[in-house]
Every structure is written in structure tokens, then in C-alpha cells.
Amino acid sequence: MYDFTPFIESITSYLNENLSPFWAGLISMVLLGVGILLFYAVLGLYLVYAERKICARMQNRMGPNRVGPGGIFQTIADLIKLLLKELIYIRNADSLLFNIAPFIVIVASIMAIGAIPFAKGLQAVDLNIGVLYILAISSMGVIGILIAGWASNSKYSVIGAMRSGAQVISYELSVGLALLGIITFAGSMQFSEIIASQEDGWWIFKGHIPAMIAFVIFLIAGTAETNRGPFDLAEAESELTAGFHTEYSGIKFAFFFLAEYMNMFIIAAVATTLWLGGWLPFHLFRWGAFNTVMDFIPPVFWFFGKAAFVIYLMMWFKWTFPRLRIDQLLALEWKYLLPINLMNLILIAFLTLMKWHF
Amino acid sequence: MALLKTIKAIGKYFYDIYDGVTSLARGMKVTGSYFLKPSSIVTQKYPENRATLKMFDNFKGELMLIHDENNKHSCNVCNTCARRCPNGSIEIIYKKVEGADGRTKKVLDKYVYHLETCSFCGLCVPSCDEFALKFDEEFEHAVFDRGKLTKVLNKPGSSSKATKE
Numbered sequence: 001m002y003d004f005t006p007f008i009e010s011i012t013s014y015l016n017e018n019l020s021p022f023w024a025g026l027i028s029m030v031l032l033g034v035g036i037l038l039f040y041a042v043l044g045l046y047l048v049y050a051e052r053k054i055c056a057r058m059q060n061r062m063g064p065n066r067v068g069p070g071g072i073f074q075t076i077a078d079l080i081k082l083l084l085k086e087l088i089y090i091r092n093a094d095s096l097l098f099n100i101a102p103f104i105v106i107v108a109s110i111m112a113i114g115a116i117p118f119a120k121g122l123q124a125v126d127l128n129i130g131v132l133y134i135l136a137i138s139s140m141g142v143i144g145i146l147i148a149g150w151a152s153n154s155k156y157s158v159i160g161a162m163r164s165g166a167q168v169i170s171y172e173l174s175v176g177l178a179l180l181g182i183i184t185f186a187g188s189m190q191f192s193e194i195i196a197s198q199e200d201g202w203w204i205f206k207g208h209i210p211a212m213i214a215f216v217i218f219l220i221a222g223t224a225e226t227n228r229g230p231f232d233l234a235e236a237e238s239e240l241t242a243g244f245h246t247e248y249s250g251i252k253f254a255f256f257f258l259a260e261y262m263n264m265f266i267i268a269a270v271a272t273t274l275w276l277g278g279w280l281p282f283h284l285f286r287w288g289a290f291n292t293v294m295d296f297i298p299p300v301f302w303f304f305g306k307a308a309f310v311i312y313l314m315m316w317f318k319w320t321f322p323r324l325r326i327d328q329l330l331a332l333e334w335k336y337l338l339p340i341n342l343m344n345l346i347l348i349a350f351l352t353l354m355k356w357h358f
Numbered sequence: 359m360a361l362l363k364t365i366k367a368i369g370k371y372f373y374d375i376y377d378g379v380t381s382l383a384r385g386m387k388v389t390g391s392y393f394l395k396p397s398s399i400v401t402q403k404y405p406e407n408r409a410t411l412k413m414f415d416n417f418k419g420e421l422m423l424i425h426d427e428n429n430k431h432s433c434n435v436c437n438t439c440a441r442r443c444p445n446g447s448i449e450i451i452y453k454k455v456e457g458a459d460g461r462t463k464k465v466l467d468k469y470v471y472h473l474e475t476c477s478f479c480g481l482c483v484p485s486c487d488e489f490a491l492k493f494d495e496e497f498e499h500a501v502f503d504r505g506k507l508t509k510v511l512n513k514p515g516s517s518s519k520a521t522k523e
Contacts, residue, residue, distance in 0.1 A: 057393045057396075058390075058392050058393050060392055060401070061399065061401050062403070065403070316386060316389065319389060320385045
């Protein structure tokens with residue numbers, strides 16, 4: 001039920017029957033690209049809206065409520081405003097790097113979307129090293145941030161970019177080690193196989209306490225890697241105006257903004273796929289009727305529901321915790337997360353070896 | 359002793375983790391409860407609730423001269439409020455009339471209030487010995503002509519309680 005593979009295959013075969021292989025390939029690529037870009041823009045806009053609404057509720061406010069019912073078109077109005085704004089040329093800025101930086105940030109996150117499985121068969125590429133690919137691609141974004149800070153010819157920007165560099169390099173370790181735990185459990189780096197290994201239970205339940213510790217560490221480190229929440233030193237608005245994107249205006253600023261939210265979605269999607277069973281429905285052990293009812297809910301809803309839950313957690317963190325100082329940030333990673341993570345990984349390896357997980 | 363110190367340090371390490379996690383959880387409980395309770399919202403939808411909008415006590419809207427039901431105010435033209443005003447927003451125009459006992463008295467002609475220069479400091483209200491002034495709840499000051507911001511506070515035909523005709 002709800003398998004997207006025949007649908008995708010019918011499109012591919014239709015194109016191949018009517019066109020030469022070159023054009024068929026090109027058109028399917030264009031379709032895929034347009035689909036991912038549309039998804040990216042729409043989801044990014046609505047994540048911004050969700051964040052504004054959630055943060056308003058946590059601060060006893062109402063949030064956007066003027067444009068459309070409940071303010072649902074507010075971010076679209078904001079986007080139109082940003083599109084119409086002037087792109088200010090910065091004197092003495094490195095114009096090539098200055099203009100290329102937002103694209104590096106946004107391309108890194110668009111490429112990561114391609115490997116995420118939204119439902120059975122609804123995945124652009126099912127790489128056999130999907131987890132490694134996402135890790136590698138999503139950490140490319142920091143190069144864009146460093147370039148943006150350096151090319152802006154501004155003190156605020158360069159300090160923000162350097163902080164971001166130190167932060168991402170540190171927290172990349174924790175993200176990798178936390179993912180490694182689930183890779184050890186599942187025995188594969190391929191997203192489809194990791195999901196298949198969770199047919200009888202999600203890893204957060206099957207993996208006992210070590211999997212939960214790894215999940216929490218992944219959430220903390222993932223929040224740090226997207227430069228948001230309590231770890232937003234890179235753009236600490238009270239000290240650095242806006243950090244690395246101080247000098248950007250108009251749509252180039254919007255690119256950074258959108259990329260931040262989509263990186264958050266990517267982190268949530270990876271957490272969903274590895275710990276919360278991806279698009280698999282929630283099953284209780286031996287509850288046949290309950291499980292059948294759960295099966296009727298389409299996998300896309302399951303995936304986005306779980307991802308929304310993780311995103312909500314990250315927004316909850318952001319609007320509750322105060323920002324860390326740079327030394328506290330690095331102490332948290334190197335003194336706490338990394339040793340706990342390493343011990344946790346040994347425990348996971350032991351559990352897997354003894355086959356003590358369910 | 360060295361061993362004891364090490365054990366203490368290890369204990370502190372784990373206590374720090376415990377302490378951090380619990381204090382963060384306390385904070386998340388507060389924001390989480392705000393998120394779940396719509397009644398905790400304190401901001402209001404302004405133009406929609408205009409009919410029912412109630413301002414709080416001591417709200418400084420516009421300055422007003424208190425008139426009683428007989429259209430009498432208690433200004434005796436002492437000019438204290440005008441002198442106390444840091445922006446010179448108050449101008450008191452008076453006329454001299456001859457009273458019944460043959461002595462000339464100052465009588466309020468126009469109490470001119472310049473809303474455009476008023477900084478709502480409120481020094482005029484307590485400075486008045488006759489308690490003739492107060493701030494009302496009007497806060498929609500926007501007008502299309504600056505002249506409309508200059509207001510005469512005494513109502514037409516009003517007279518002072520201090521003046522005996």
C-alpha cells in the first residue's frame with residue numbers, strides 16, 4: 001500500500017517510450033529538479049511561518065495574524081518584499097565570493113534533500129552511502145558561511161563566520177558519532193536498508209538507552225550544526241548585528257535565511273529516518289487491529305509528522321535556552337558530548353555484538 | 359588524597375550534567391506550558407477589540423481639564439502647569455474681568471494644549487493645586503492636519519468654580 005515506485009516507474013517508462021534516452025533522461029532530471037526546488041521553497045517558507053507562530057506562543061504573543069487567515073501568507077508576503085529589495089553592492093567587498101556564497105549555502109542543502117526518503121519509492125537517489133553523503137554535503141554549507149563572512153569586508157561578518165567555522169568543525173564529530181551508533185545497529189549506510197531494519201520497531205525503542213542518548217546528542221549537535229537555537233553565535237544579533245550575513249540584502253539574505261530552515265529540516269529528516277523509523281507507521285507489539293489502522297495513514301504523513309515533531313523540539317530549544325558563550329560552546333562539545341558519545345558507541349557496539357537489541 | 363580529589367572531580371562532572379539537564383528541563387516546562395495554554399497570550403488584536411478596549415488606571419492619553427456636571431472646571435489661572443511643562447505645551451490665555459467687589463480678576467479664556475509637543479511626562483497633573491487636570495484614555499492621536507493637534511481644553515460656555523459671578 002502507498003508505494004510510489006510504480007508511479008515513478010510509469011513516468012520513466014512513458015518518457016523512454018516516446019523520447020530518445022538522452023531527452024528522456026534530461027526531462028526526468030528537470031522534473032526532479034523543479035520538484036525539489038518547489039518543495040524546498042514552499043517548505044522553507046512554511047517552516048519560517050511555523051517558527052514565528054511557535055516562538056510567539058512560547059513568548060505569550062500571537063505571532064503573524066494579518067496576512068490571510070491566521071497569517072498563513074505572511075512569509076509569502078515577506079518573500080515578495082525581499083525579492084523587490086535592492087541588492088546593495090558593498091564597496092571593497094570581494095564581489096565574486098560575495099555573490100557566490102549564498103549559492104554555496106543553498107546548493108549544499110538542496111543536494112542533501114535529494115537523498116532523503118520521504119516515502120517508499122519517493123526518494124531522488126537511494127545511495128548505498130546515503131548517511132555519509134548527507135553528512136558530507138550538509139557540512140559543505142559552512143564553506144559558504146566562511147566565504148560570506150570573509151568576502152563581506154566587515155568585522156562583524158568575519159567574526160561570525162569564524163565562530164561558525166569553529167562550531168561546525170567541533171559539532172560535526174558529535175553528529176557523525178551519533179549517526180555511527182545507528183549505522184552500527186542497522187549494519188548499513190543506505191537509507192532504504194536502515195528503514196527496512198526498523199520494520200519491527202524504531203531504533204529509538206529497539207536500541208534501549210544508548211539509542212536514546214545518541215538521539216539526544218544528535219539533536220544537540222544537529223542544532224549546533226545548523227547555527228540556530230542556543231548555538232547561534234555565528235549570527236548573535238546582540239553582539240554581531242547579524243553575523244556572517246550582516247552585509248547581505250534582498251534575495252541573497254533570503255537564501256541564507258531559507259537555507260538555515262532547510263538545514264533544520266534536513267537534520268529533522270535524518271533523525272526521523274534513523275531513529276524514528278522514517279516513513280514507517282507506528283506499530284505496537286502484537287496489537288494487530290491497531291497496527292492495521294496505523295497502516296492506513298500514508299507514509300508521507302508519517303514522515304512529515306515525525307519530522308515536524310523533531311523540528312518542534314528544535315524550536316522549543318531555541319526559544320527556551322539562552323545563547324552559549326564560545327568557550328561554553330566548545331566545552332560542551334569536547335568535555336561532555338564527545339566522551340559520552342564515544343562511551344555510548346562502545347555500548348552500542350557491545351549490544352549489537354551480543355544481539356541484545358530487539 | 360589525590361584519589362579523593364579525582365573521585366570528587368568525577369562526581370562534579372556527572373553532577374554538572376545532571377544539574378544542567380534538570381535546569382534546562384525546568385525552562386522547557388515553562389515555555390512548553392505557555393505553548394499549550396492559549397489563555398497565557400497577553401497581546402491583543404487591537405483594531406478588532408476597539409469597542410471593548412479598556413485602558414489601565416494612570417494611562418496617559420491626552421491631557422484634559424476636568425469639568426463637572428454644571429460645566430464647571432476648577433482652573434484658577436495660576437499658570438503653574440504652564441510653567442512646569444518642560445516643552446511649553448500648555449498656554450493659558452486669560453482675560454481680566456471686574457468682579458462684584460470692584461477688583462479685577464483673572465478668568466480663564468482658553469486653556470490651549472499643544473499635543474504635538476507634549477511628551478506625556480505628566481508633570482502638569484500633580485503640579486495643579488486645584489486638581490483640575492487629568493489624563494484621559496484617548497490614544498489615537500493621528501490626524502491629517504497639524505493644526506488639529508492644538509486643542510482648547512475648556513469646554514465652550516464653561517466657567518471656573520473659583521469665580522463667583
